[in-house]
Amino acid sequence: MSPNHATTERAAGTHGEMEGHGSKRSYxxxxxxxxxxxxxxxxxxxxxxxxxxxxxxxxxxxxxxxQILVHTVCFLHVNTQSEGGWTMVAYIFTGVxxxxxxxxxxxxxxxxxxxxxxxxxxxxVSQTP
Amino acid sequence: xxTKATSKPKAAPRKKKIAAAAATVSADPTxxxxxxxxxxxxxxxATLLGFWIYLMSDALLFAAIFATFGVLGTSYAxxxxxxxxxxxxxxxxxxxILLVSxxxxxxxxxxxxxxxxxxxxxxxxxxxLLGASFVxxxxxxxxxxIAEGATPQTSGFLSAFFTLVGTHGLHVTxxxxxxxxxxxxxxxxxxxxxxxxxxxCLSMFWHFLDVVWIGVFTFVYLLGMLR
Numbered sequence: 473m474s475p476n477h478a479t480t481e482r483a484a485g486t487h488g489e490m491e492g493h494g495s496k497r498s499y500x501x502x503x504x505x506x507x508x509x510x511x512x513x514x515x516x517x518x519x520x521x522x523x524x525x526x527x528x529x530x531x532x533x534x535x536x537x538x539q540i541l542v543h544t545v546c547f548l549h550v551n552t553q554s555e556g557g558w559t560m561v562a563y564i565f566t567g568v569x570x571x572x573x574x575x576x577x578x579x580x581x582x583x584x585x586x587x588x589x590x591x592x593x594x595x596x597v598s599q600t601p
Numbered sequence: 602x603x604t605k606a607t608s609k610p611k612a613a614p615r616k617k618k619i620a621a622a623a624a625t626v627s628a629d630p631t632x633x634x635x636x637x638x639x640x641x642x643x644x645x646x647a648t649l650l651g652f653w654i655y656l657m658s659d660a661l662l663f664a665a666i667f668a669t670f671g672v673l674g675t676s677y678a679x680x681x682x683x684x685x686x687x688x689x690x691x692x693x694x695x696x697x698i699l700l701v702s703x704x705x706x707x708x709x710x711x712x713x714x715x716x717x718x719x720x721x722x723x724x725x726x727x728x729x730l731l732g733a734s735f736v737x738x739x740x741x742x743x744x745x746x747i748a749e750g751a752t753p754q755t756s757g758f759l760s761a762f763f764t765l766v767g768t769h770g771l772h773v774t775x776x777x778x779x780x781x782x783x784x785x786x787x788x789x790x791x792x793x794x795x796x797x798x799x800x801x802c803l804s805m806f807w808h809f810l811d812v813v814w815i816g817v818f819t820f821v822y823l824l825g826m827l828r
Binding site: 494495496499500502503506507510513514517518525528529532533535536539540543544547548555558559562563565566569570573574576577578581 | 649650653654657660661664665667668669671672689693696697700703704707708711805808809811812815816818819820823824826827
């Protein structure tokens with residue numbers, strides 16, 4: 473990553489503007505990795521070579537997370553140096569909030585659904601003295 | 602007479618300011634160094650960081666819609682299930698188009714760095730056309746779903762589906778409009794620093810939409826087909 477960063481710095485110096493764009497190499501690496509990381513999950517779901525929906529789903533999610541990270545580094549150029557590290561801080565903060573929002577909603581609503589089941593309601597009513 | 606009257610009080614504080622600045626310089630020269638530094642780097646850096654913060658808040662908007670889809674994604678209300686209505690080959694094509702448009706925009710950025718305005722415009726145009734075909738295919742898919750009776754009113758799953766995918770499609774549409782605006786801007790004024798800054802913001806916007814699409818095709822389409 474260090475030679476990449478050197479070129480970015482030089483480019484930023486030439487036009488007196490901020491950095492924030494990568495080299496051709498980083499774009500091509502990002503594109504190649506993304507193509508692979510997209511093709512495999514589609515193949516996993518369409519051809520179903522595993523024959524196990526749970527395992528396929530888990531793998532697909534792993535590939536998505538890895539691809540999001542590849543895009544972040546290769547295309548969005550988030551690193552510890554850009555904008556004095558503030559883009560990365562904002563990115564990590566957003567990631568945490570995002571996880572809390574999505575996982576929290578699913579967790580709460582799943583339990584709400586379970587507790588609102590008709591059978592569950594009568595059980596709880598009968599338990600109360 | 603009136604102009605003189607208005608300009609006079611303006612001039613007086615300026616003089617005072619200069620005098621005050623001169624006094625500060627003799628006392629603390631570092632004050633002037635900071636001023637000079639500020640002058641060299643206009644709002645460019647702050648704009649990029651600010652735009653990044655906007656994108657992060659946009660990510661939170663998508664997080665809310667993703668959470669809604671996650672909660673309502675299995676509420677079919679007797680309507681069609683994902684397995685019955687999704688066409689993965691079409692989604693794969695759309696994913697490929699958006700991924701290729703990401704790298705064509707990247708090449709546009711590299712051309713911009715080298716100061717090649719024409720080449721930048723060519724890559725921008727290709728990116729815009731790819732984006733337009735993405736939105737076109739998505740609208741075709743929506744039209745087909747609605748013709749089959751899978752309307753947003755049918756079930757919670759379809760309401761959430763149209764909201765999530767539609768919001769992303771709307772973002773791409775606005776990205777295309779922005780690309781057209783930048784094509785005109787570069788044509789009229791060339792690669793001036795302001796245009797470079799705008800193109801960098803648009804670059805982040807465009808790549809960000811591709812990141813959101815990873816979430817869409819994974820959680821809506823691929824995991825939907827497994828349910």
